[in-house]
Amino acid sequence: MNKRIIYPTDDGVAVIVPADCGLTIEEIAAKDVPAGKPFEIVDVADVPSDRTFRNAWSWEAA
Incomplete structure (x- = not known):
């Protein structure tokens, strides 16, 4: 899947890599994102591949 x-989170940004499990990405988000947390579905290219400074990543809900 080419989406994330x-x-x-309190420590930065969580990234969920959806598995091909028969659910839509929206269903996976509803199941796996903690209740009350805003989330966004983004392209893989929008997530930095270098995890060196992952705790410094930031994101604001649109």
């Missing part, structure tokens, strides 16, 4: 689900 991101949401803010």
Whole structure:
């Protein structure tokens, strides 16, 4: 899948890599993002591949 689900945490930004499990990405987000947290579905290219400074990543809900 070429999409990722991101949401803010106390330590930065969480990235969910959806598995091909028969659910839509929206269903996966509803199931796996903590209740009350905003999230966004983004393209893989929008998520930095270098994890060196991952705790410094930031994101604000649109």
